[in-house]
Amino acid sequence: MRAFGFDWQWRASGDPLSVEDYRRAASRKLPRMVWSYIEGGADDLRTVAGNRSAFDDWWLVPSVLAGHDTHDLSTRVAGLPVSLPVLTAPTGFNGLTRWSGDLDSIRAAERVGTRCVVSTASTWSVEELADAAGERHAFQLYPGSGGVAAALMARAWAAGFRSLFVTVDVPAVGNREGEKRSGMGVPPVLTPRRLLDVSRHPRWAYDVVKYRRIGGRNLASGDGVTAALASIEVQERHLVQSRLNWDDLAWMRDHWQGTVHLKGVLRPEDAVRAVELGLDGVVVSNHGGRQLDGCVPSLTALPDVADAVAGRAEVLLDGGIRRGTDVIKALALGADAVLVGRPCLYGMAVAGDRGVEHVLTILRDEIERAMTLLGVRDVRDLDRSHVRPAVGNQNGVPVQAFTTQ
Numbered sequence: 045m046r047a048f049g050f051d052w053q054w055r056a057s058g059d060p061l062s063v064e065d066y067r068r069a070a071s072r073k074l075p076r077m078v079w080s081y082i083e084g085g086a087d088d089l090r091t092v093a094g095n096r097s098a099f100d101d102w103w104l105v106p107s108v109l110a111g112h113d114t115h116d117l118s119t120r121v122a123g124l125p126v127s128l129p130v131l132t133a134p135t136g137f138n139g140l141t142r143w144s145g146d147l148d149s150i151r152a153a154e155r156v157g158t159r160c161v162v163s164t165a166s167t168w169s170v171e172e173l174a175d176a177a178g179e180r181h182a183f184q185l186y187p188g189s190g191g192v193a194a195a196l197m198a199r200a201w202a203a204g205f206r207s208l209f210v211t212v213d214v215p216a217v218g219n220r221e222g223e224k225r226s227g228m229g230v231p232p233v234l235t236p237r238r239l240l241d242v243s244r245h246p247r248w249a250y251d252v253v254k255y256r257r258i259g260g261r262n263l264a265s266g267d268g269v270t271a272a273l274a275s276i277e278v279q280e281r282h283l284v285q286s287r288l289n290w291d292d293l294a295w296m297r298d299h300w301q302g303t304v305h306l307k308g309v310l311r312p313e314d315a316v317r318a319v320e321l322g323l324d325g326v327v328v329s330n331h332g333g334r335q336l337d338g339c340v341p342s343l344t345a346l347p348d349v350a351d352a353v354a355g356r357a358e359v360l361l362d363g364g365i366r367r368g369t370d371v372i373k374a375l376a377l378g379a380d381a382v383l384v385g386r387p388c389l390y391g392m393a394v395a396g397d398r399g400v401e402h403v404l405t406i407l408r409d410e411i412e413r414a415m416t417l418l419g420v421r422d423v424r425d426l427d428r429s430h431v432r433p434a435v436g437n438q439n440g441v442p443v444q445a446f447t448t449q
Contacts, residue, residue, distance in 0.1 A: 092333030095364030110419030111392035127157030133385035134184035136165030152400035206302035213308025312352035325358030351376025368410020
């Protein structure tokens with residue numbers, strides 16, 4: 045349509061343009077109890093909110109007349125080449141979001157040119173995912189007891205995984221009251237109202253009944269509710285351990301021949317100790333606000349951790365990423381790359397692998413646009429000269445501190 049000298053291209057008003065658009069669409073696609081599992085967190089959700097609001101504490105500072113029109117977003121993470129500094133984070137029990145969830149992430153990531161960190165609690169086994177993948181991806185491990193962790197490491201290695209992410213911020217399961225209120229427990233508590241809510245999502249219910257991909261295939265064989273409950277029991281009994289210590293991590297480092305990253309670091313001292321043990325990287329993360337409520341947001345902890353590591357190992361950020369400019373801020377504050385979890389689940393819920401692919405593509409486009417506006421050609425050139433802290437608030441508008449870093 046042409047009017048007033050302009051060419052107008054119409055689109056459906058519901059077409060997602062941003063991660064937030066996907067979030068809203070996903071909330072309508074899923075039953076309330078599943079949505080509470082994806083979107084919720086511990087206690088009063090202060091850390092969930094803090095992971096997002098921490099990005100508002102920083103302004104971007106552009107340079108003009110930079111004189112280039114191409115961008116290089118490529119890098120390597122955990123020995124894996126990626127075309128953008130964004131990997132999919134490990135998220136457990138993705139079959140609750142969509143029966144093909146973990147396959148969706150791998151297919152989408154490969155089409156975009158990045159990689160997945162596959163969860164211990166994946167609803168597809170490491171063997172199934174390795175067979176379906178065209179590239180190598182990373183495996184996330186909960187370092188538990190009773191030989192379960194060792195067996196998982198052996199299976200992942202045999203399946204072709206060479207990058208290990210050890211998650212250590214779950215010595216106990218966080219108090220997720222929202223999940224309890226919605227009936228998302230072990231076993232789920234179904235009431236007439238909750239069953240009615242499920243009936244309003246017939247496609248989701250049909251896929252659960254047909255494909256039965258709701259349990260952790262790495263933790264228990266079989267499918268359906270019985271296997272799901274068994275896998276959750278294995279996870280909570282053997283993989284959630286408060287007695288784990290640095291000696292356990294050293295054992296894993298010694299018995300894994302590939303790269304090892306420590307996920308769940310917020311203190312610089314812990315990051316330094318991981319580096320001294322010979323680990324290849326750390327992931328600054330508070331488990332998406334699902335564990336200890338009121339703890340420091342991931343982005344707030346990042347600069348001190350990056351300074352302490354001082355380039356001796358990779359530093360990744362996990363938590364709160366919703367925009368390409370969030371990625372830019374994380375890289376400028378010391379991250380080598382970021383992990384995204386919930387945004388991929390939003391895309392998965394809405395449109396499967398195509399939804400995850402579109403979410404990653406949105407982030408890529410936003411990163412490229414922000415780099416053009418910042419006057420930066422290579423993501424590895426981002427540093428603290430490209431950000432400034434917002435140190436106050438006047439009439440709802442943050443006040444910028446232009447101090448030399």
